[in-house]
Amino acid sequence: MNVLVILGHQRQGSFCDAIAKTALSVLQRAGHRTVFHDLYAERFDPILPHEQIAKNAEIPPEIRRHCEELASADGYVIVHPNWWGQPPAILKGWVDRVFRQGVAYDISAEGVVGYLKGKRALVITTSNTPREDELRLYGDPLENLWKNCIFGFCGLEDFRRRNLESIVMSSPEQRAEWLKEVEELVGEMFPSG
Structure with missing residues (x-):
């Protein structure tokens, strides 16, 4: 499998x-091909200029490469802290x-067409708020964001x-x-083939 890992x-x-x-x-021990991006270390530019929003807009080569990696991956591992119920801005x-x-x-006359169908994603987040307080006060906004608003919208159903x-x-x-738990989770989501 090709697995894209984003930090x-x-x-x-x-x-x-x-x-x-x-x-x-x-x-890597399981024999998967990996692409890894540490967004801060790479100084990824998170700003989406207006002229790059349209579907067929001209985009910089770096963003094109990230898009190609996203499209060609069979799976995704995303790691980040919980900042105000969201991922960091980058x-x-x-x-x-x-x-x-x-x-x-894509969007068609029939509705949204997700191109990540059949792929899988594991998102691992960290936070300082005790879990009981997080759920009681806020629900789980990161679960909804990643599972439904991002990956689900794009057709991916195999999500943890x-x-x-x-x-x-x-x-x-x-x-x-x-x-150790991370090792187990990654091994379960992406077993050796």
Whole structure:
């Protein structure tokens, strides 16, 4: 399988960074081809200029390459912290620029046509808010965003998300356990073929 791994965290060496590297390691050991983007390290430009919104707009080569990687991948692993119930702006900008009409979906007289049908996605998020408080106060906005508003809209149905919390209150032992869980989740979603 071809698996696209996207990291949206501003600090190398963060726990999100460890999650992404763990996922990459599991995928590569299973024999999958991987493409990895650390959006902050690469200084990805999240701003979508108006003239690039249209389906057939001229887009920069870097964005075209990201679009091709999205379209050719069989699966996706996305890792990021929960910031105000959303991904960091750089990751939201990546979605805006790369999940383009004509690449991830299209609109026809019959409605939306999702081009990611038959693919799979694993989104792993981190947060500091205890899970019970998050659900009680806000529901789970990231679950809805990734599962329904982004991947579901684009036709992808094989979706899983795991939120790891509370990062700020976790011990090194807890983080080690979470990384083992990440190994298991990635292995289940993307078994060796």
